[in-house]
Amino acid sequence: MKIWTVPNSLTFIRIALIPCFVIIFYIPFPNHRWVVAALFLVAAFTDWLDGFLARHLKQTSPFGEFLDPVADKLIVSTALVLLVSEHPSFLVAIPSLVIVAREIVVSALREWMAELGKRAIVKVSWVGKAKTAIQMVSILILLSQPAGYNSAVITGLALMYVAVILTVWSMLVYVKAALRSFELLKTTS
Numbered sequence: 001m002k003i004w005t006v007p008n009s010l011t012f013i014r015i016a017l018i019p020c021f022v023i024i025f026y027i028p029f030p031n032h033r034w035v036v037a038a039l040f041l042v043a044a045f046t047d048w049l050d051g052f053l054a055r056h057l058k059q060t061s062p063f064g065e066f067l068d069p070v071a072d073k074l075i076v077s078t079a080l081v082l083l084v085s086e087h088p089s090f091l092v093a094i095p096s097l098v099i100v101a102r103e104i105v106v107s108a109l110r111e112w113m114a115e116l117g118k119r120a121i122v123k124v125s126w127v128g129k130a131k132t133a134i135q136m137v138s139i140l141i142l143l144s145q146p147a148g149y150n151s152a153v154i155t156g157l158a159l160m161y162v163a164v165i166l167t168v169w170s171m172l173v174y175v176k177a178a179l180r181s182f183e184l185l186k187t188t189s
Contacts, residue, residue: 007054008064010046014071017043018078025082025143036082037144043075044136072132073103079139086147091157095164099135102167106174118181125173131166134159 021039024032050068054060080096141156 002059002061003063005054005059005061005064006057007050007059008061008067010050010053011064011067011071014043014046014050014075018074021075022078022082025086033144033146037140040075040079040136040140040143044140047072047075069107073107076135076139077103079143083139083142087142087153088147092142092160095157095160098164099167102171106171109174109178113178113181116181118178125170127166127170127173131163131170134166135163138163 017039021036021043024039025036047068050064054064077100080100084093084096138156138159141152141159145153145156
């Protein structure tokens with residue numbers, strides 16, 4: 001298995017951006033929030049690009065399938081923690097908690113289904129992809145804004161709440177598919 005493929009290298013770069021992202025978030029220089037948002041945008045773009053290149057270059061691998069969602073969860077969780085520290089309010093904390101909790105539940109569910117040889121049952125759905133896109137835009141907007149409420153922050157929060165609805169919906173889709181699989185396993189045993 002070849003680890004240093006172009007898609008995997010992009011994923012490693014995304015992981016390496018996390019400390020830079022955090023350090024720049026806390027260094028107060030003019031427009032530092034825009035630099036943080038730009039780094040997040042680069043990470044989001046490499047998330048799309050590594051998947052595209054993996055398929056296009058036929059460089060998909062089990063390692064890449066493992067590493068890519070780990071990198072995504074690390075960057076999103078880090079961004080949400082930073083946002084909660086910048087906007088210390090239940091309006092940001094609650095949706096951030098729901099998003100992180102869903103990621104943990106779905107990751108555990110995928111791992112469990114993989115152990116049963118049923119990983120395909122909990123593959124990413126269109127709801128999950130929509131959730132990710134809206135979540136990324138929301139985080140990007142909020143990272144670019146200082147604490148307080150202006151029209152951009154309100155837009156970012158509104159999108160975050162849309163992402164939370166899709167987050168819960170996609171989790172329920174995955175749980176339902178897994179439970180249906182368990183019912184099938186019970187009837188064939």
